[in-house]
Amino acid sequence: MKLAVVVQRYGAAINGGAELHARYVAEHLAHHADVRVLTTCARDYITWRNEFPAGVEHVNGISVERFPVARERDERAFGMWSHRVFDMRHSIADELRWLESEGPFSPALVERVRRSGDEFDYVLLFNARYYQAYHGARAAPERAILVPTAERESFLGLEVFGPIFRGVRAIMYNSFEERAVIQAASSNHDVPGVVVGVGSEVPPNVDAARFRQTFGVDDRFVIYVGRIDRNKGCAELFEYFTRYAAESRRPPLLLLAGTALIDIPKHPRIRHLGFLTDQDKFNAVAAADALLMPSYFESLSMVMLEAWALARPVLANGRCDVLAGQCLRSNGGLYYRSEAEFAEALDRLLADAALSTALGRNGQAYYQRHYAWPVIEGKYLDTFARLGAEGRPSRRMAPVPGWLARRRKTLPSAADVVSRLPRGPVLRPSDTTAGEDAS
Numbered sequence: 001m002k003l004a005v006v007v008q009r010y011g012a013a014i015n016g017g018a019e020l021h022a023r024y025v026a027e028h029l030a031h032h033a034d035v036r037v038l039t040t041c042a043r044d045y046i047t048w049r050n051e052f053p054a055g056v057e058h059v060n061g062i063s064v065e066r067f068p069v070a071r072e073r074d075e076r077a078f079g080m081w082s083h084r085v086f087d088m089r090h091s092i093a094d095e096l097r098w099l100e101s102e103g104p105f106s107p108a109l110v111e112r113v114r115r116s117g118d119e120f121d122y123v124l125l126f127n128a129r130y131y132q133a134y135h136g137a138r139a140a141p142e143r144a145i146l147v148p149t150a151e152r153e154s155f156l157g158l159e160v161f162g163p164i165f166r167g168v169r170a171i172m173y174n175s176f177e178e179r180a181v182i183q184a185a186s187s188n189h190d191v192p193g194v195v196v197g198v199g200s201e202v203p204p205n206v207d208a209a210r211f212r213q214t215f216g217v218d219d220r221f222v223i224y225v226g227r228i229d230r231n232k233g234c235a236e237l238f239e240y241f242t243r244y245a246a247e248s249r250r251p252p253l254l255l256l257a258g259t260a261l262i263d264i265p266k267h268p269r270i271r272h273l274g275f276l277t278d279q280d281k282f283n284a285v286a287a288a289d290a291l292l293m294p295s296y297f298e299s300l301s302m303v304m305l306e307a308w309a310l311a312r313p314v315l316a317n318g319r320c321d322v323l324a325g326q327c328l329r330s331n332g333g334l335y336y337r338s339e340a341e342f343a344e345a346l347d348r349l350l351a352d353a354a355l356s357t358a359l360g361r362n363g364q365a366y367y368q369r370h371y372a373w374p375v376i377e378g379k380y381l382d383t384f385a386r387l388g389a390e391g392r393p394s395r396r397m398a399p400v401p402g403w404l405a406r407r408r409k410t411l412p413s414a415a416d417v418v419s420r421l422p423r424g425p426v427l428r429p430s431d432t433t434a435g436e437d438a439s
Helices: 017-029 075-087 092-102 107-114 131-139 161-167 176-186 208-215 234-247 278-287 302-309 321-330 339-351 353-370 373-390 414-419
Strands: 002-006 034-040 055-059 062-067 122-126 144-147 170-173 193-195 221-225 253-257 270-274 290-293 314-317 333-336
Touching: 002 017, 002 107, 002 131, 017 034, 017 122, 017 144, 017 373, 034 107, 062 107, 075 092, 075 414, 092 131, 107 131, 122 131, 131 144, 131 161, 144 161, 161 176, 170 176, 170 373, 176 193, 176 321, 193 373, 208 278, 221 278, 234 253, 234 270, 234 339, 253 278, 278 302, 290 302, 290 339, 302 314, 302 321, 302 353, 314 321, 314 339, 321 333, 321 353, 333 339, 333 353, 339 353
Parallel strands: 002 034, 002 122, 034 062, 122 144, 144 170, 170 193, 221 253, 221 290, 253 270, 290 314, 314 333
Antiparallel strands: 055 062
16 A cells, blocks of 8 residues: 655654654654655745755655645734634635745645645645645545644634535544544545644653752653744743742742743743753653643544653643543543633642542543554554445546636625624544553
């Protein structure tokens, strides 16, 4: 079997989000198939500037074909088109201009997918909102398997994505909440969809004591791992924690691991560790009393799964449907929807060792059942086998409307569309064999 993995950026040093997800999937599926990655020459997801040379290289044993980005992102134009399609009445032509302005605008990459013919059995497209996934799906719909990695975000309300979600061969979802919101937005219930997520590369020799010794940490602590950004809920986390620390007789340390994009409060109980190696990150999480996950929007939190792999409990933002749903289905963490709930839940985790231990063990069992790599690989391989047995699909992807229809400003704002979609955690998934237990 031959597989193509199509993703906006790719590299051993690109350690975030859908790009890391794509690399992990490519490297693990390479144990079972001939895998080739098709990507751009960009390293930075803000500018899409060409930094890698075009052509073929090998990354961790995987052949990677890179294609140039024809035009870097113009932040002013991208902002203008985003405002138009997300907040105003608009046309399909406006949405296509938004997609092009977001990028990475690489017609050469899309053309490579288009002319691949029968070279690949399946083309895995990461992630839904970007130019190469949208046009890649249209270039090879009979072989396209979409990995959306979509949060509850405004692009899901754009008209142009409906035919993509309804027209690909299959969709590999990160969570039941992601599947629910995409199905509500696109009515794609007849498209084969598996809740699969992604595993992690947990080192075999995690050492909590080594972290404490290396970084000079003697006190109890909770930890946040990831981009330190307002959009990740970190500003609110700082507000909640500083007031909690002021009112608590023995507050823990709050350790932060990751790149800071906002100012970090100068506070005696808050410490920024900077960017950690994978080994140091896992050592730190293993030593923590709990992992904090304050994000408002996630399709899947890899660091939350990693904490559970290490049997550590989680305290998550319950206003994120995905995080609340995973806490409920795993019974591996607590969640909060207000500052008072944050303080009460943190108090409980710190004071009740038996509860924390039980939550961590529940999370670890949940991780092993659903996110260990043999499980993830099996879900992909089962999907390929089922699609192969079905033969060619009977449905076809709807074409882009004609010139005049594309320009009619009849579409509501995407934000308004998404605001009307159902929300909340999925407590009882309809197919428990496809990803997580319903309990």
